[in-house]
Amino acid sequence: MLQTKSVAALVGVDFAAIFLTQRPGRLGIIDLGHFMKAAILTSPRPIAQRPLRIDETTRPKLKPGHVLLRVRACGVCRTDLHIAEGELAPQHRGMIPGHQIVGEVIDGSTKEMPVGARVGVSWIGGIDGTCPYCQRGEENLCDHPTFTGYSVPGGYAEYTLARADFVFPLPGALDDLHAAPLLCAGIIGFRSLRVAGVKRGERVGLFGFGASAHLAISVLQAWKCEVYVSTRGESHRILAAAMGATWVGSETENPPVELDRAITFAPAGDVVVAALASLRKGGVVAINAIHLDRIPQFDYDRLLWGERQIRSVANMTRTDARDFLALAAEISLKPKVTVFPLDQANEALLAVKNDAIDGAAVIVP
Numbered sequence: 424m425l426q427t428k429s430v431a432a433l434v435g436v437d438f439a440a441i442f443l444t445q446r447p448g449r450l451g452i453i454d455l456g457h458f459m460k461a462a463i464l465t466s467p468r469p470i471a472q473r474p475l476r477i478d479e480t481t482r483p484k485l486k487p488g489h490v491l492l493r494v495r496a497c498g499v500c501r502t503d504l505h506i507a508e509g510e511l512a513p514q515h516r517g518m519i520p521g522h523q524i525v526g527e528v529i530d531g532s533t534k535e536m537p538v539g540a541r542v543g544v545s546w547i548g549g550i551d552g553t554c555p556y557c558q559r560g561e562e563n564l565c566d567h568p569t570f571t572g573y574s575v576p577g578g579y580a581e582y583t584l585a586r587a588d589f590v591f592p593l594p595g596a597l598d599d600l601h602a603a604p605l606l607c608a609g610i611i612g613f614r615s616l617r618v619a620g621v622k623r624g625e626r627v628g629l630f631g632f633g634a635s636a637h638l639a640i641s642v643l644q645a646w647k648c649e650v651y652v653s654t655r656g657e658s659h660r661i662l663a664a665a666m667g668a669t670w671v672g673s674e675t676e677n678p679p680v681e682l683d684r685a686i687t688f689a690p691a692g693d694v695v696v697a698a699l700a701s702l703r704k705g706g707v708v709a710i711n712a713i714h715l716d717r718i719p720q721f722d723y724d725r726l727l728w729g730e731r732q733i734r735s736v737a738n739m740t741r742t743d744a745r746d747f748l749a750l751a752a753e754i755s756l757k758p759k760v761t762v763f764p765l766d767q768a769n770e771a772l773l774a775v776k777n778d779a780i781d782g783a784a785v786i787v788p
């Protein structure tokens with residue numbers, strides 16, 4: 424379709440327009456009014472080599488059971504970086520990443536979601552609804568899930584298509600820029616706290632203090648927990664202290680007390696072992712990372728014995744999303760954000776890779 428458009432550009436807009444008028448049924452796809460700007464993954468490679476091409480592409484067409492959205496903002500997630508760099512194997516050529524989308528319904532409206540309604544789209548873009556996991560109510564583990572910005576095009580674009588039953592109405596209290604990072608970093612961070620089994624008033628460690636952790640700390644404070652933060656980067660440590668962490672240390676320092684729960688955010692197995700070493704007996708480490716470099720050998724007798732547990736956190740359910748967004752509105756959760764224009768999508772991902780920004784990066788088309 425891009426090639427078709429290039430031909431149209433070569434021969435001139437007027438010619439293409441005449442062509443369209445004459446044969447609209449067959450040549451509708453080259454209607455010049457139906458293109459959009461997007462960041463397109465050509466072939467995965469290190470982010471410093473700019474794997475995303477900013478270009479015009481075809482605007483998605485409405486499909487049954489979906490809503491067409493004009494993208495107002497799209498949060499940047501570390502998973503986007505893994506997709507761009509190829510740690511998550513490409514599923515389709517020319518993918519448009521982005522799965523923390525704040526969009527406005529422009530077509531496919533329903534009674535609950537009228538035209539103009541503001542909705543959020545997250546990483547889970549759909550499930551089959553029939554596999555054993557869906558039947559058990561564990562839709563985050565579905566055998567045939569759809570992932571926004573990975574198996575279907577996402578929000579690094581001016582428009583996107585989303586399954587109508589997988590978009591979430593956004594509370595009016597949350598503006599576009601501050602709602603976007605809640606949609607994956609926030610929801611999956613919240614799920615991590617659930618997977619770790621955090622109870623009110625407990626001692627909880629956050630290992631890493633990027634986009635997800637800096638949202639989780641506010642939830643933990645609402646639950647009256649003591650929060651211990653180990654993280655690399657002086658600015659992350661300053662932010663954690665400013666946000667009320669009980670204790671803050673570098674990534675190699677262990678908290679001064681035994682923790683009930685720990686959440687790790689870095690894609691590094693060494694961090695998981697460090698978190699494990701800080702747990703009391705019966706404590707849980709939840710790994711909030713879709714990709715880890717490796718899990719190093721560790722001393723079972725000292726680190727895991729005593730009914731300590733390591734759990735991964737896979738995706739999210741719609742219940743997690745609804746519960747978290749309601750809580751976020753209730754506690755006026757406001758992430759720290761840095762805005763990048765769509766043209767700077769590669770730079771936004773590079774900043775995430777280098778821990779160069781505090782809080783979350785958000786792309787605005």
Ligand SMILES: [Zn+2]
Nearest residue numbers: 554557565566
């Ligand atoms: Zn399923």
Ligand SMILES: [Zn+2]
Nearest residue numbers: 500502546607
């Ligand atoms: Zn994500």
